Amino acid sequence: MATLLLKNVTLETGFQYEGDRVTGTNTRECDVFVKDGKVEKVGESLTDSADTVIDAGGNLLMPSMREMHIHVDKTYFGGPWKACIPITNGIVTRIEEEEKLLPQQLPVALQRAEKMIEWLLSQGHTHIRSHCNVDPQIGTKHIEITLEAFAKFEGMLTYDIVAFPQHGLLRSNSQDLMREAMRKGATLVGGVDPATIDRDIERSLATTMDIATESGKGLDIHIHDGDSLGAFEFKKLAELATQAGKVGQTTISHAIALGDLEGAELDNMTAILREAQIDVTTTIPTNRKTIPVQYLQKNGVNVSLGHDSLTDHWSPYGTGDTIEKLSILAERFRFMDEYSLNRTWQYATGGIMPLDDEGNAVWPKVGDDANFLLIDAVCSAQAVARRKPITKVIFQGNLVSENGIVQSGVQMGGVRRG
Numbered sequence: 001m002a003t004l005l006l007k008n009v010t011l012e013t014g015f016q017y018e019g020d021r022v023t024g025t026n027t028r029e030c031d032v033f034v035k036d037g038k039v040e041k042v043g044e045s046l047t048d049s050a051d052t053v054i055d056a057g058g059n060l061l062m063p064s065m066r067e068m069h070i071h072v073d074k075t076y077f078g079g080p081w082k083a084c085i086p087i088t089n090g091i092v093t094r095i096e097e098e099e100k101l102l103p104q105q106l107p108v109a110l111q112r113a114e115k116m117i118e119w120l121l122s123q124g125h126t127h128i129r130s131h132c133n134v135d136p137q138i139g140t141k142h143i144e145i146t147l148e149a150f151a152k153f154e155g156m157l158t159y160d161i162v163a164f165p166q167h168g169l170l171r172s173n174s175q176d177l178m179r180e181a182m183r184k185g186a187t188l189v190g191g192v193d194p195a196t197i198d199r200d201i202e203r204s205l206a207t208t209m210d211i212a213t214e215s216g217k218g219l220d221i222h223i224h225d226g227d228s229l230g231a232f233e234f235k236k237l238a239e240l241a242t243q244a245g246k247v248g249q250t251t252i253s254h255a256i257a258l259g260d261l262e263g264a265e266l267d268n269m270t271a272i273l274r275e276a277q278i279d280v281t282t283t284i285p286t287n288r289k290t291i292p293v294q295y296l297q298k299n300g301v302n303v304s305l306g307h308d309s310l311t312d313h314w315s316p317y318g319t320g321d322t323i324e325k326l327s328i329l330a331e332r333f334r335f336m337d338e339y340s341l342n343r344t345w346q347y348a349t350g351g352i353m354p355l356d357d358e359g360n361a362v363w364p365k366v367g368d369d370a371n372f373l374l375i376d377a378v379c380s381a382q383a384v385a386r387r388k389p390i391t392k393v394i395f396q397g398n399l400v401s402e403n404g405i406v407q408s409g410v411q412m413g414g415v416r417r418g
Contacts, residue, residue: 004034004370004397005050009061011042012379015339015359022339022359025379029058034370037396042364054399059374059391060383062345063352063363064126065322069253069281069306070116071164072149073132073142074102077310078115084316091196091224095167097313102138109142113149116310116320117157122404123320124373126157126395129220129306131164131190131253134181135172143181156400156407162220164190168197170204175211182215188251191221195229201236209240218249220281223256230257231269238276248277253306255280258296259289266292274300283308284329293347294333305329305347322348323375326384341381354380370397 008029016024031046032039041048076082087093105112120128128150132142143163150159163181165174169191182189189212194204205221212219219241223233234252241250252273258280261269273280279302282291293303305325310318326344335341345353354363364372377388393401400407 002036002397003048003050003052004394004399005046005048005053006032006034006061006372006394007046007053007055008058009056009374010058010378011061011361011364012342012354013361014355015342022337022342024338025342025355025381027060027379032061032364032370032372034397037370037398039364039366039368039370041366052399054392056374056392060377060379061364062354062373062375062380062383063349064371064373064393064395065124065348066127066129066304066350067120067125067306067320067322068127068129068251068304069283069308070120070128070130071132071309071312072113072116072128072130073109073146074098074105075112075116075310075312077119077312078112079108082311082313084313091193094314095197098133098135098166099137101313102133102135102142106138106141106145110145110149113146114152117149117153118406119310120320121153121157121393122401122406124322124390124393124401125320126371126393126400127159128157129160129162129188131162131220131222132181132186133166134163134174134177134190135165135167136174136177139177140181140184143184143186147185155398156395160187160220162186162188162190164192164222166192168192168204169194169207170198170200175207178211179214182211182217187217189215189217189219191219193222193224194233195225201233205233205236205240209244209246212246212249213244218251219246220251220253222253224254226257227260228257230255231261231265233257234269234278235272238272238278241276241278250276250278251281251304252278253281255282255291256285256288258291266295270296270299270301279304281306284325284332286328286332290332293329297346302351303347304350321387323383323390324387327387330384336385338379338381341384342379344384345380371395 033041163186191208198204372394374392377383
């Protein structure tokens with residue numbers, strides 16, 4: 001039974017107030033004892049014997065993060081610099097490019113996927129959700145490659161693999177390939193723009209839902225369509241998810257139309273998503289309207305973050321640094337006070353935070369998973385605003401990364417980011 005003793009960690013214990021206004025975060029220094037991947041004790045000056053003892057030196061203890069939207073299977077990361085070609089025909093430009101590019105990249109796809117996973121792990125992510133192309137050009141090879149890549153990190157993180165018909169489920173006639181991908185180990189059924197790409201909203205979504213039902217899996221569907229078109233797709237997806245028993249098992253990635261809706265339209269759409277327990281993942285885009293993250297979360301629609309890309313033929317941008325992403329989110333929505341900066345952490349962790357909305361200490365407690373970050377910060381508000389560095393990543397009570405060096409001994413600072 002593996003044990004870990006973390007000494008001298010800083011834990012958030014509550015808020016400081018001036019009148020009704022939160023002006024700071026209270027903390028205390030203590031120890032955490034972990035047994036078999038679970039928190040067993042939290043207290044001061046613990047003396048339990050442990051297989052591993054780590055002196056945190058006063059670093060802030062925070063829950064580890066989730067990367068909820070990335071494409072590790074098609075990337076330039078770890079390879080030579082290459083900018084994107086201009087878009088001349090919307091999303092079809094990229095689809096046509098992929099038909100030639102992805103087969104050419106197959107010889108390096110595994111190596112690059114491993115480098116990206118390793119980088120994301122070093123940046124504090126102990127869960128990664130990767131979308132993987134399934135199309136006539138590469139078949140299910142990317143599913144196989146991604147499974148092999150994640151296998152290298154067994155015991156260091158958890159993952160989901162989304163079978164993703166990037167070229168259109170109907171447009172590329174990939175229904176049978178998608179079913180094969182689910183049999184080969186994909187954990188979620190993906191989809192993309194049933195209107196813009198498949199040109200048949202109802203049949204595209206219904207077929208996607210059929211595949212999810214047959215495989216017994218949930219869904220994560222890219223929907224970039226904006227305004228009323230995207231809203232119609234959301235409503236149809238919610239209706240189908242409810243009918244198919246997929247309530248609480250469906251994600252909309254990007255959900256760009258939510259940034260276009262206002263007033264009663266936004267209220268009504270939020271209620272529809274909440275009723276079907278559909279959650280949303282966003283990259284916090286800066287080149288278009290940002291979805292109303294805080295409004296959605298407060299009204300029962302869970303919001304998560306993803307980077308989408310670290311550098312590929314879709315975009316040359318992306319860092320894999322979710323603390324940076326949280327800082328961008330906070331700046332975008334003008335979160336400048338202690339309280340709003342503190343609450344921002346929830347979007348990176350699936351809602352796990354040291355303090356609840358009222359400032360009560362709720363994490364870590366006995367029985368919690370020992371998935372931690374140690375951060376060189378005095379509190380989570382500072383970590384977000386000042387983009388403070390992660391010093392250690394711990395998964396199930398095991399140290400998996402320290403100062404950018406993962407357990408394999410590969411120094412991630414030495415991996416080129418393009």
